[in-house]
Amino acid sequence: xxRILLIRRLVLKDMRRHxxxxxxxxxxITAATATLALGLAMNGATNNLYRQTRAATAGPDVVAMSAxxxxxxxxxxxxxxxxxxxxxxSGPYPLLYTMLKAGGSTVRAVVxxxxxxxxxxxxxxxxxxxxxxxxxxxxxxxFATALGVRVGDRVTVADRSFPVVGIAVTSATxxxxxxxxxxxxxxxxxxxxxxxxxxxNAQALSGPQRPMFYALNxxxxxxxxxxxxxxxxRTSTIPVNFFTWQFIAVxxxxxxxxxxxxxxxxxxLLGFLAVVGVATLVAGRAAKQTHRVGLLKAVGATPxxxxxxxxxxxxxxxxxxxxxxxxxxxxxxxxxxxxxAGLLSxxxxxxxxTVISVTCLALxxxxxxxxxxxxxxxxTATVHALADAARRPQQRTGLTALSARLPTxxxxxxxxxxxxxxxAILHAGGIAxxxxxxxxxxxxxxxxxxxxxxGSSTLSNxxxxxxxxVLLAVTVxxxxxxxxxxxxxxxxTAQEARRSLAIARTLGATPxxVSAGLSLAQLLPAxxxxxxxxxxxxxxxxxxxxxxxxxxxxxWMLADVxxxxxxxxxLTAVPARIAARRPVAQILSAETP
Amino acid sequence: xxxxxxTAVLRACGVSKEHGQGQSLVRAVDELDLAVPTGEMxxxxxxxxxxxxxxxxLLGGLERPTGGEVWLAGQRIDTMSERALxxxxxxxxxxxxxAFHLMEELSAAENVELPALLAGCSxxxxxxxxxxxxxxxxxxxxxxxxxxxxxxxxxxxxxxxRALVNEPLVILAxxxxxxxxxxxxxxxxxxxxxxxxxxxxxxxxxxxxxxxxTADRLISMRDGTFVDDTRLSDSATMxxxxxxxxxx
Ligand SMILES: Nc1ncnc2c1ncn2[C@@H]1O[C@H](COP(=O)(O)OP(=O)(O)O)[C@@H](O)[C@H]1O
Ligand SMILES: [Mg+2]
Numbered sequence: 001x002x003r004i005l006l007i008r009r010l011v012l013k014d015m016r017r018h019x020x021x022x023x024x025x026x027x028x029i030t031a032a033t034a035t036l037a038l039g040l041a042m043n044g045a046t047n048n049l050y051r052q053t054r055a056a057t058a059g060p061d062v063v064a065m066s067a068x069x070x071x072x073x074x075x076x077x078x079x080x081x082x083x084x085x086x087x088x089x090s091g092p093y094p095l096l097y098t099m100l101k102a103g104g105s106t107v108r109a110v111v112x113x114x115x116x117x118x119x120x121x122x123x124x125x126x127x128x129x130x131x132x133x134x135x136x137x138x139x140x141x142x143f144a145t146a147l148g149v150r151v152g153d154r155v156t157v158a159d160r161s162f163p164v165v166g167i168a169v170t171s172a173t174x175x176x177x178x179x180x181x182x183x184x185x186x187x188x189x190x191x192x193x194x195x196x197x198x199x200x201n202a203q204a205l206s207g208p209q210r211p212m213f214y215a216l217n218x219x220x221x222x223x224x225x226x227x228x229x230x231x232x233x234r235t236s237t238i239p240v241n242f243f244t245w246q247f248i249a250v251x252x253x254x255x256x257x258x259x260x261x262x263x264x265x266x267x268x269l270l271g272f273l274a275v276v277g278v279a280t281l282v283a284g285r286a287a288k289q290t291h292r293v294g295l296l297k298a299v300g301a302t303p304x305x306x307x308x309x310x311x312x313x314x315x316x317x318x319x320x321x322x323x324x325x326x327x328x329x330x331x332x333x334x335x336x337x338x339x340x341a342g343l344l345s346x347x348x349x350x351x352x353x354t355v356i357s358v359t360c361l362a363l364x365x366x367x368x369x370x371x372x373x374x375x376x377x378x379x380t381a382t383v384h385a386l387a388d389a390a391r392r393p394q395q396r397t398g399l400t401a402l403s404a405r406l407p408t409x410x411x412x413x414x415x416x417x418x419x420x421x422x423x424a425i426l427h428a429g430g431i432a433x434x435x436x437x438x439x440x441x442x443x444x445x446x447x448x449x450x451x452x453x454x455g456s457s458t459l460s461n462x463x464x465x466x467x468x469x470v471l472l473a474v475t476v477x478x479x480x481x482x483x484x485x486x487x488x489x490x491x492x493t494a495q496e497a498r499r500s501l502a503i504a505r506t507l508g509a510t511p512x513x514v515s516a517g518l519s520l521a522q523l524l525p526a527x528x529x530x531x532x533x534x535x536x537x538x539x540x541x542x543x544x545x546x547x548x549x550x551x552x553x554x555x556w557m558l559a560d561v562x563x564x565x566x567x568x569x570x571l572t573a574v575p576a577r578i579a580a581r582r583p584v585a586q587i588l589s590a591e592t593p
Numbered sequence: 594x595x596x597x598x599x600t601a602v603l604r605a606c607g608v609s610k611e612h613g614q615g616q617s618l619v620r621a622v623d624e625l626d627l628a629v630p631t632g633e634m635x636x637x638x639x640x641x642x643x644x645x646x647x648x649x650x651l652l653g654g655l656e657r658p659t660g661g662e663v664w665l666a667g668q669r670i671d672t673m674s675e676r677a678l679x680x681x682x683x684x685x686x687x688x689x690x691x692a693f694h695l696m697e698e699l700s701a702a703e704n705v706e707l708p709a710l711l712a713g714c715s716x717x718x719x720x721x722x723x724x725x726x727x728x729x730x731x732x733x734x735x736x737x738x739x740x741x742x743x744x745x746x747x748x749x750x751x752x753x754x755r756a757l758v759n760e761p762l763v764i765l766a767x768x769x770x771x772x773x774x775x776x777x778x779x780x781x782x783x784x785x786x787x788x789x790x791x792x793x794x795x796x797x798x799x800x801x802x803x804x805x806x807t808a809d810r811l812i813s814m815r816d817g818t819f820v821d822d823t824r825l826s827d828s829a830t831m832x833x834x835x836x837x838x839x840x841x
Contacts, residue, residue: 006710013698299708300683302676382655
């Protein structure tokens with residue numbers, strides 16, 4: 001008991017002493033875990049929502065749509081009501097393909113004739129207003145959202161004006177903008193939305209120019225065996241198109257095709273940046289930490305107890321970040337899983353797989369960043385540890401010899417970089433990750449923006465819009481984390497090298513030269529990092545793009561790299577100046593053993 | 594040798610410690626024999642760099658000798674595992690350092706509780722003992738203060754309380770008054786004097802004649818070896834009362 005109390009006490013007091021570090025650790029890992037959890041939550045999310053919607057709306061297992069119009073269609077569909085395997089049906093319901101005017105837009109729409117009291121299969125869920133009545137129209141929720149139409153507005157269908165009496169959700173069609181279900185009307189799979197009228201209102205709109213098609217909703221004995229049912233009609237050439245509920249769910253999920261890779265790849269990049277920043281923080285504390293370890297050893301802490309003290313802190317913070325990330329994803333997922341607003345979301349639970357993956361990521365990041373320093377500190381001989389013997393930075397003699405001929409700031413910059421080569425590599429990697437995201441975003445903007453062409457009007461592209469928003473958010477998070485990292489790295493480097501830098505100043509280096517040296521030490525690894533990020537960003541975009549991809553202009557890419565380097569220089573300037581201006585004598589006297 | 598060895602709580606036989614290698618090899622401790630009987634207060638003096646700290650580290654199991662043996666309470670400790678050594682330090686040895694080495698994030702009381710909690714005491718027992726010890730060193734009213742809020746002398750008394758919390762067989766003190774002014778040195782000396790009368794075995798490395806003068810026995814070191822080992826007679830051992838005059 002006492003030992004657990006002790007570990008808790010040491011961990012809590014240490015966090016309280018270094019709140020900024022704890023906060024940074026928490027923030028960085030939370031950003032990564034939240035993004036990964038969101039990305040994983042997109043996995044099968046549409047399928048979940050579709051299943052929930054299907055359950056709430058008594059969705060059909062198969063929708064049979066006639067390829068012919070008029071009486072011929074009814075004749076073709078009739079035998080299906082009692083086909084082997086069919087246990088229930090609704091319809092056939094009339095379908096019309098026409099134009100709809102709402103506000104300033106004129107768009108393609110599918111008009112479905114409905115019973116005022118829906119049949120046993122496909123009972124659309126009214127989310128606002130009421131269900132169809134004579135002279136009143138109900139608009140599918142995704143379509144209504146895209147058009148900005150509300151209950152009480154008037155819309156014109158086939159030159160007849162109707163008041164909107166309700167907004168509803170169904171699982172018998174694909175979500176907006178795929179209401180045509182593979183295209184009847186003029187034979188192409190065009191974008192369109194769905195509206196309902198009473199059967200008589202719908203019939204009244206039909207005419208020679210606007211033939212009436214029919215859709216029949218079927219319930220099968222085995223809802224899983226839809227494909228077998230459909231296949232049994234493949235050989236016969238009846239003019240009917242079948243849509244299984246599984247197919248509808250897959251089509252609905254297409255809206256998330258841009259969102260998910262951005263989130264998952266974004267979480268890797270964020271995770272990497274988090275590791276860079278946190279590893280630097282931990283390394284910056286190594287000397288103090290080693291002294292703490294020496295002290296604990298001197299009073300009789302075993303290696304195991306010391307490891308427990310050192311690791312508990314970071315593991316606890318990582319688990320906290322894990323929890324926060326999962327909660328953020330749980331709260332944020334509903335905003336992303338259904339871009340069309342065409343599905344019901346009663347719950348978007350995170351799966352156990354997601355929770356495990358995200359927890360593993362958080363623990364891995366904690367281990368990556370702290371295990372090495374913790375083991376090193378625990379292994380340091382007690383007497384050394386008490387004497388504050390931090391790890392000596394490596395000296396790269398080649399670099400040091402080369403740098404002797406260079407101007408002072410560059411010489412200092414090179415030597416500072418050479419002191420911690422692994423950190424320089426991590427830093428370069430962090431900049432590369434950031435530039436990768438910025439480049440992907442710029443590449444996105446270089447693409448011709450294609451909205452949904454719904455006949456006369458073009459509405460915004462839900463899939464691409466959400467992809468862009470998510471990419472923008474991930475990029476902003478990466479840039480913010482990278483900015484914090486740069487400040488942390490500069491400050492840590494300045495702290496670790498304060499003695500050498502003070503000596504450099506006694507030898508005549510000015511504060512300006514020292515601060516320029518500190519900034520250069522960050523810019524040197526940033527340059528290859530930024531240059532690497534450009535092709536990686538374009539390559540990643542290309543991997544996930546469909547069709548041809550427009551390359552962003554060279555000028556943009558140049559601005560991308562130069563802008564990043566300028567930002568690095570600006571961010572390093574403040575900590576570097578503060579570090580360079582501290583009085584030399586004070587540093588040297590404080591450090592003399 | 595043997596008869597001393599039997600009653601000695603702490604014993605070193607031909608113990609050596611070398612630092613570095615080749616040209617830069619330093620023999621900090623050179624085949625020393627030492628036996629410290631229970632209840633003795635032993636002072637070790639010598640110029641800087643003669644190996645006093647190294648000897649103390651060897652005796653307390655903080656460093657391993659390059660040759661020879663170290664025995665504590667009949668157990669050979671120089672061959673023990675890290676874990677066993679840690680346990681031994683925690684239960685049987687109390688260190689007092691020149692630089693205090695208190696944990697800065699812990700209060701005075703929490704610093705004293707630290708070895709007790711490490712040893713597996715319940716939180717309540719640890720708290721009670723820390724309270725008793727802080728009272729004994731005259732710092733009951735400073736229990737909740739953090740080390741930076743205490744004077745040097747107060748910090749060293751907290752460190753002594755911490756060294757005592759598990760009732761160790763031996764207290765090893767490395768220049769305990771090295772960072773202290775005269776008044777604070779006297780406070781610490783008074784405390785050692787009390788511990789000596791209570792039968793506590795104490796080994797104190799010091800530069801300070803006043804500290805050495807309170808011991809039962811004084812060893813002088815030079816270049817890693819003992820050059821003098823004097824038993825101070827009761828009359829020769831200066832008592833605290835005589836020391837007050839040294840203040841100015
Ligand atoms: N870790 C070490 N590495 C190399 N030499 C050391 C080390 N520790 C101590 N020494 C050397 O050993 C000798 C004895 O040191 P020390 O025991 O600290 O002496 P004292 O405490 O009497 O001043 C000195 O010459 C010192 O430089
Ligand atoms: Mg010493």
